[in-house]
Amino acid sequence: MSTANEYIESVLDGLRVRNPGELEFHEAVTGVLDSLAPVLEQHPVYRDAAILERVVEPERVVHFRVPWVDDEGKHHVNRGFRVQFNSALGPYKGGLRFHPTVSASIIKFLGFEQIFKNALTGQQIGGGKGGSDFDPHGKSDNEIMRFCQSFMTGLYPFIGSKRDIPAGDIGVGGREIGYMFGQYKRLVGSFESGVLTGKGLGWGGSLIRTEATGYGLVAFTREMLQTRGEDFEGQTVSVSGSGNVAIYSIEKLLSLGAKPVSFSDSSGWVYDSEGVDLDLLKEIKEVRRGRVSDYVKERPSAELHTDSSIWNVPVDVALPCATQHELNGEHARTLIKNGVKAVAEGANMPTDAEGVEVFEASDVLYGPGKAANAGGVAVSALEMQQNSARQSWSREDVADRLDKIMEDIHTQCVEASQKYVGRPDDYVTGSNAAGFVRVAEAMISQGAV
């Protein structure tokens, strides 16, 4: 019989042949499977039951046309996707991304990561992801509404509160969820509040869902720092992105006495020597839907950079919260040279494969996205619980539950790291192994489906 590593390599070879050119998907699967040799050695039954071969194959992939008409009457066609990856632990759950880079590969990588992230939350949710190559930038509110209605018209036959529950991701926030919920309700003729999460607070949304990913990310990083006797008080932090995850990470950092000094969007990045002015950033991004350059015009302590890297700034903690592959090997080496203590991923796969290797070979505390950014989907699951019970829990109640879930995810990572590699701080192996075992056990119980 081949060794566990040889077996993993053969599954990866098969994956590459069956999904040619889907590089992001290959990278995400490789990142998980590369951690699993010690797990397969301790649980031979996973190999006998072909868990790896099954888990890398989505249960269902839906691909649909999304036609829409702009304000000038011009016709456009985008692609819609939903990958229903794994339902061993519950109905498919995961966000929708609207961004021009969206492809089958991107949605499959995100859906695959989502399986294990959702498992780590301890909630009853399977893994899925969807989206479109539609670019929301510069579109009018009416264009966004028409696009969301057309997208939902293609998607609605496949989702439902017991089946598949989408939410937001890049380019999809409260406004888009509102338009999609309205169209779903109209198409099915009933108010099924549990079909989407991230809803408005007046019609079934949960308190803290907007903040959850950022707050959860900072809570997870706080737990990592605590293992080395440190906290956030007085730490300088670089955050990238300036969307939902970045903004609420900055909010939580400020409340813990840290000093966030940067943020970015696709037009550049900002360094603010006085620390980020959160009210100004929120006004520009959430109200005006403006660019990061607008911030610099109104804030004398801030500078805009468009050529160098945001990761050149010397900081104690770095939180990449924009998108995949925004932090490469060279950036990782620069951060380490400048003395970074912890790096935790608000975005999904922001660190490329070389960057992960660099962090793994160093002393830096490195928290991968599937553990560190799981707070968003965790509170989505709490939103589903509130919807089923027709309740609305208080802010404190949801915030407390989120904090406990992030502490628990951290503990699972540390314990699995200790169990499978003999040290507590390999969060890559820890998160992959802990999430995988939970999914594998459920798949075994449910038979060859």
Ligand code: NDP
């Ligand atoms: P938003 O759309 O709210 O914000 C995305 C931010 O990232 C924007 O500032 C955007 O800038 C920037 N960005 C996006 N793509 C690029 C790019 N190609 N190059 C440079 N900057 C880019 O999304 P979120 O904050 O929700 O998501 C950010 C990350 O967090 C994603 O990786 C997402 O998958 C992940 N995540 C989100 C969760 C959630 O609950 N929302 C949960 C867990 C993870 P610009 O406007 O210029 O494009």
Ligand code: 2IT
């Ligand atoms: O990547 C993610 O975890 C999300 N975009 C959130 C998914 C969700 O269902 O809340």
